[in-house]
Amino acid sequence: MAASAKRRRGWRKRLGALARFTGALVIVGGLYSVFSPGLYAQDSAENTIDADAVKGQELYDTSCISCHGDSGEGIEGRGPSLIGVGSAAVEFQVNTGRMPMAAQGAQAPDSDYPVFTEEEAEWLGAYIEYLGGGAVVPDDLEILVADANVGEGGELYRVNCSSCHGFSGGGGALSSGAHAPSLAGVSDEELYQAMLTGPQNMPVFGDNELTPEQKADIIAYVQYIVNDDRDPGGVFTLGRFGPATEGLAIFLVGMTALLLTTLWIAGKS
Amino acid sequence: MKRRKGTSDSLLTKAGGELDDRFKLAGPARVLLNKVFPDHWSFLLGEIALFSFILLLLSGTFLALFFEPSMVEVTYNGAYVPLQGVEMSKAYASALDLSFEVRGGLFMRQMHHWATLLFMASILVHMLRIFFTGAFRAPRETNWMIGILLFWVGFFEGFFGYSLPDDGLSGTGLRIMEGMTESVPFIGPWASAALFGGQFPGTSVISMIYIIHVFVFPLILLALITVHVGLVFAQKHTQWPGPGRTEHNVVGFRMFPNYVMKQVGFMLFIWGVIGAMAGLFQINPIWLFGPYEVSVVSSASQPDFYVMYLDGLIRLFPAWEFRVPPYFTLPAVFWPAIAGMGLSVLLPLVYPALERRFTKDRGHHNLLQRPRDVPARTSLGMMVVVFWIIGVISGGNDVFAQKFHISLNAMTWAGRIGIVVLPIIAYYVTYRICLGLQQHDREVLAHGLETGILMRDPNGRFYEVHQPLGEPDEHGHSELEYGGWVVPKKMNRVGALEPTDKGFFKSIEEPSENGGAERRDEIESGHK
Numbered sequence: 001m002a003a004s005a006k007r008r009r010g011w012r013k014r015l016g017a018l019a020r021f022t023g024a025l026v027i028v029g030g031l032y033s034v035f036s037p038g039l040y041a042q043d044s045a046e047n048t049i050d051a052d053a054v055k056g057q058e059l060y061d062t063s064c065i066s067c068h069g070d071s072g073e074g075i076e077g078r079g080p081s082l083i084g085v086g087s088a089a090v091e092f093q094v095n096t097g098r099m100p101m102a103a104q105g106a107q108a109p110d111s112d113y114p115v116f117t118e119e120e121a122e123w124l125g126a127y128i129e130y131l132g133g134g135a136v137v138p139d140d141l142e143i144l145v146a147d148a149n150v151g152e153g154g155e156l157y158r159v160n161c162s163s164c165h166g167f168s169g170g171g172g173a174l175s176s177g178a179h180a181p182s183l184a185g186v187s188d189e190e191l192y193q194a195m196l197t198g199p200q201n202m203p204v205f206g207d208n209e210l211t212p213e214q215k216a217d218i219i220a221y222v223q224y225i226v227n228d229d230r231d232p233g234g235v236f237t238l239g240r241f242g243p244a245t246e247g248l249a250i251f252l253v254g255m256t257a258l259l260l261t262t263l264w265i266a267g268k269s
Numbered sequence: 270m271k272r273r274k275g276t277s278d279s280l281l282t283k284a285g286g287e288l289d290d291r292f293k294l295a296g297p298a299r300v301l302l303n304k305v306f307p308d309h310w311s312f313l314l315g316e317i318a319l320f321s322f323i324l325l326l327l328s329g330t331f332l333a334l335f336f337e338p339s340m341v342e343v344t345y346n347g348a349y350v351p352l353q354g355v356e357m358s359k360a361y362a363s364a365l366d367l368s369f370e371v372r373g374g375l376f377m378r379q380m381h382h383w384a385t386l387l388f389m390a391s392i393l394v395h396m397l398r399i400f401f402t403g404a405f406r407a408p409r410e411t412n413w414m415i416g417i418l419l420f421w422v423g424f425f426e427g428f429f430g431y432s433l434p435d436d437g438l439s440g441t442g443l444r445i446m447e448g449m450t451e452s453v454p455f456i457g458p459w460a461s462a463a464l465f466g467g468q469f470p471g472t473s474v475i476s477m478i479y480i481i482h483v484f485v486f487p488l489i490l491l492a493l494i495t496v497h498v499g500l501v502f503a504q505k506h507t508q509w510p511g512p513g514r515t516e517h518n519v520v521g522f523r524m525f526p527n528y529v530m531k532q533v534g535f536m537l538f539i540w541g542v543i544g545a546m547a548g549l550f551q552i553n554p555i556w557l558f559g560p561y562e563v564s565v566v567s568s569a570s571q572p573d574f575y576v577m578y579l580d581g582l583i584r585l586f587p588a589w590e591f592r593v594p595p596y597f598t599l600p601a602v603f604w605p606a607i608a609g610m611g612l613s614v615l616l617p618l619v620y621p622a623l624e625r626r627f628t629k630d631r632g633h634h635n636l637l638q639r640p641r642d643v644p645a646r647t648s649l650g651m652m653v654v655v656f657w658i659i660g661v662i663s664g665g666n667d668v669f670a671q672k673f674h675i676s677l678n679a680m681t682w683a684g685r686i687g688i689v690v691l692p693i694i695a696y697y698v699t700y701r702i703c704l705g706l707q708q709h710d711r712e713v714l715a716h717g718l719e720t721g722i723l724m725r726d727p728n729g730r731f732y733e734v735h736q737p738l739g740e741p742d743e744h745g746h747s748e749l750e751y752g753g754w755v756v757p758k759k760m761n762r763v764g765a766l767e768p769t770d771k772g773f774f775k776s777i778e779e780p781s782e783n784g785g786a787e788r789r790d791e792i793e794s795g796h797k
Contacts, residue, residue: 106676154351158437158559162567167437167557172568173667177676180568224351225557232368232375233551241672242438244665246552247574250386253550255394257542258317258387259310265531266310 049130056127059120063100072131078104085197086134087125092193094121098200106177107200135196137189144216145188145223153221156214160205161222168240169226174201183226191219306528307508307521311398313535317391318419320536321384322494324543326487328381335371337363338433338479340472349556357435357560360475364434364555380547385427387543389575392420396617400650402637404507406630410621412500417617419493424575426486429478431553431573438553440561441570443470445580452603470561510636510753517635569668578660582609585663585684639753641710644703651699652692659688710756714738714749718760736760 049057060072067079074081082090093099095118097111116124128134138144158167164180166172171182178201183191195215198204205215238245289295306312339359345352347362348369368375396416399405405413428446432439447469450461466473505519514520522528546552559565572580582605591599624646625631640647662669663684670677717737725731738757739747757763 150351151354154559155355158562158565158567162437162565164568166569167559167567168554170569171671173670173677175676176678177674179671179674221351233379233554234547235549237551237554239672240551240554240557241665241668242569243553243571243573243577244569244668246382246386246550247577247661247665249546249550250383250390250574254383254387254542254546255390258391258539259394261535261538261542262310262313265313265535266308 052123052126053130056123059124060127072128082128083132084134085128086136087129088135088137088193089197090125090128091121092190092197092199094124096190110181137192138212141192144212145219148216148220150220150224153217156218157221169222170240183222188219191222302525304524305519305521307506307519309509314391314395314398316535317539318388318395320539321388324384324540325388328377331377332381333483335367338476340475360435361560376547379552380543382552383546384543389423389427401640401647403643404637405621406634408504408633412497413621414618415493415497421614422486422489427573428576429482432478433482434555435475435561436555437558437561437565438570441566442572448602449606452600453607454599507635507637571665577664578657579610581660581663585688641703641706644700647703648696648699651695655695656688656692659684710751713756713758714751715746720760
């Protein structure tokens with residue numbers, strides 16, 4: 001009797017634990033579904049893949065999958081996951097010819113001959129967006145840049161960008177073969193995408209570090225000093241690398257000209 | 270001076286006579302105008318520095334009229350749009366106004382900067398000429414030392430000028446100087462505090478280095494240059510050995526009119542080159558650098574080229590810090606920056622004395638030596654040149670790494686290994702080249718010139734006909750002594766063949782159809 005009572009108590013105990021556990025699961029699950037309603041909503045709303053993303057997926061499966069893996073999950077040691085990087089990152093990397101990468105290296109070099117057209121890059125972007133959303137360039141970028149403050153942009157540029165890209169936007173070396181590229185000939189959109197997504201070795205400047213207006217200020221400043229060529233001081237800027245090329249010029253141009261002159265003057269006796 | 274009768278009518282002669290009566294000028298003027306200078310292109314290198322310096326004084330005076338050496342904060346409201354509304358020091362604002370709102374201001378600023386680079390570059394090239402030809406030997410050691418001092422005063426004068434505009438790059442340079450100063454054991458922090466009036470950057474450093482830059486150092490430079498040139502006059506210029514040239518004469522042209530004309534022409538040429546560079550090539554675009562802020566350091570922040578090798582040494586030196594906790598720390602930067610600079614000042618200063626000691630050569634020398642004839646000195650010089658070049662390249666190694674797609678880490682390690690190994694290789698290679706050149710000189714003196722004419726013996730042996738330079742003995746050898754000067758190595762150097770084409774930039778006469786062959790005799794025989 002005592003033994004059966006003990007067994008029954010054990011049975012009840014276990015049943016009670018199960019009930020409490022189930023109850024806890026229901027509460028947690030219920031709370032979770034209450035506080036994250038978007039989870040299911042999104043799944044049902046965006047599960048339909050649009051035509052651009054389908055075309056993007058076709059391109060992805062032939063040109064990107066070997067490094068970034070099936071459905072952009074990434075492959076250890078070859079390429080990072082692309083889920084959540086957004087179309088801004090995709091379009092920047094593809095339109096500047098950095099992706100698809102020809103070979104693994106310190107960083108992907110940009111190229112004047114991108115593999116995909118801008119339209120194809122948009123499709124790829126749409127596919128990556130479909131996989132996991134992410135950063136996008138605001139539609140009113142043109143207006144933002146038009147209203148930008150160049151002086152403000154200059155200060156932001158010097159504090160945030162010059163330590164890698166240099167005072168004059170000529171680019172600079174980073175460690176182990178990586179480099180910050182020159183900003184010459186880079187479009188507003190690419191500058192914005194780069195700041196937003198931090199390609200290669202660049203840090204990400206999210207909207208809480210630099211607001212879209214501040215990014216537009218920087219873009220306006222870069223375009224002013226680098227690409228609009230409103231730069232006084234002579235015909236040649238010597239690549240704007242500062243004293244390194246100036247020193248080269250004084251020997252290659254000034255000294256050479258004067259050494260030839262000494263030969264000429266001494267030769268005239 | 271006695272006036273010659275009958276020729277003293279012209280106004281000029283009369284004026285000269287009046288002046289001489291009052292100031293006794295004729296004697297010194299005659300000595301000066303009759304002074305003889307030897308003529309060789311390599312004797313004109315110091316003049317480049319001299320005439321750049323004159324231009325530096327002129328352009329610097331112009332800049333000083335508009336520049337305000339003040340670190341008072343102002344809000345920029347000038348012509349350059351991207352800096353409008355930015356807080357900056359008055360020094361930087363006035364440098365911007367000087368560039369954008371003073372007529373010709375930017376041109377003058379660029380001219381001042383290019384002239385500085387040319388000044389320092391020509392000092393270096395001039396110094397190499399003096400060194401490799403042994404022109405620093407007795408009795409000219411003092412002038413060599415003055416020259417070395419001129420370089421170092423110019424070095425700091427240039428660095429201070431670079432720091433004055435108070436832009437982002439100059440502030441970075443001052444920051445590095447602060448670090449270097451603080452690395453000196455014991456006195457460093459105090460010296461730095463004295464320089465910056467407390468904490469870096471302080472509010473006084475610009476006005477202090479301004480006075481040094483526009484007054485103290487130019488005065489020292491001017492004094493040193495006067496003594497430097499005065500000593501060349503007093504001790505007479507060295508000359509290359511050659512026919513009629515001895516240790517006790519000077520063969521060349523008189524000061525007036527020949528030498529003066531050449532010098533004036535050369536001066537205008539130098540100023541023309543500097544002016545052309547100032548107009549064509551942008552230099553030090555301070556408007557891009559922004560006002561100095563301690564938190565802003567751009568990539569590719571380099572000093573001017575004459576400081577760059579020290580920057581390179583700092584970049585290459587490993588981070589070896591010496592500590593006796595808790596009392597004493599000797600930072601790694603001390604070795605390349607302070608010890609490195611100290612040795613760079615000291616070694617050249619004492620080199621003439623060292624060479625005297627090792628060669629036991631106590632004589633006075635007015636004739637120069639060809640670099641090949643003193644292989645040990647030439648090779649030592651090349652060691653220093655290679656060391657310096659690696660230092661300069663390493664000072665700009667980030668720019669090199671980026672532009673030539675090399676890893677910056679690889680550049681650093683290549684510099685670290687190269688700066689130790691390559692000078693040694695340079696010594697050996699230079700030594701062998703010197704010996705080879707010497708040997709070839711002796712060979713030509715003994716066997717004669719190669720004529721390019723190949724002969725064949727009846728028994729089938731080929732040999733080249735040589736043109737002996739002296740009377741040959743029965744073996745075809747001549748006993749000519751090496752005179753320390755160029756040995757002719759080609760037939761047309763000894764007048765065998767006329768040059769087919771004369772003139773420097775273009776022919777002054779039409780070259781003959783067949784190279785003037787009808788006017789020459791074929792060389793028919795000679796000694797093997």
